[in-house]
Amino acid sequence: MTEAEQLGFRALADPTRRSILRLLAKDEMTIAEVAENFQMTRAAVKKHLAVLSEGDLIRVETVGRTRRNSFNPDGLRRVFDWFGYFDVFWDDRLSALKSEIEKDVQ
């Protein structure tokens, strides 16, 4: 579980990968489509996608000879949850309400 957290944080450590994640959050894309948005080779983009996949931040589905990369909210959520350790330091009302709702959701 802590390993998943590490792979997630590692994936987010690179600005290109954070950028890719925001692209995929809008719409799923093939490797080539993602690569169009960056000034680097398709191979380099593919590596970034592999790291994002290892961090469980994206899902990859092979369709024929194409690969559809899509954003995985649950994976990012796991990284996001780490920040909960520090909730008490931010706005008290917000964090209190937040825990209240999360309790309610479960």
Added chain:
Amino acid sequence: MTEAEQLGFRALADPTRRSILRLLAKDEMTIAEVAENFQMTRAAVKKHLAVLSEGDLIRVETVGRTRRNSFNPDGLRRVFDWFGYFDVFWDDRLSALKSEIEKDVQ
């Protein structure tokens, strides 16, 4: 602004640094005190503290010959805010309420 974000994410990419941050969130510490919690040299811990400082996640105050390292909530908050791009993917009620409160706070 995006550079600060990058330094923040980079600082959080290492598990030792995330661990240090949680320690300092409980209480401020000198380098030696932080180092007691890890099986590595004080020099290595000092490097981690430097990265955390560059990411604006901790504050450092020199007092005599000691250095007090303390958690900086505002710096972590800036990293945390990046996740707002994905709010819509998580619980709708929570994120809606969250934005509402944040609006109210400002």
Added chain:
DNA sequence: TTGACATGATACCTTTCAGTATCACAAAAA
């Protein structure tokens, strides 16, 4: 079947990173 095309895979290079070892320095204590 042949060719085009999206992707997989590997080797290689350069830079950054995590860590150690070592020495210098400054402040507190004796």
Added chain:
DNA sequence: TTTTTGTGATACTGAAAGGTATCATGTCAA
């Protein structure tokens, strides 16, 4: 003043990361 102690700084090593180039492979279309 001398000694102790907490820290700063530098050089070095091994491993990982980001990137390119190149070729192999599988699938779709003609």
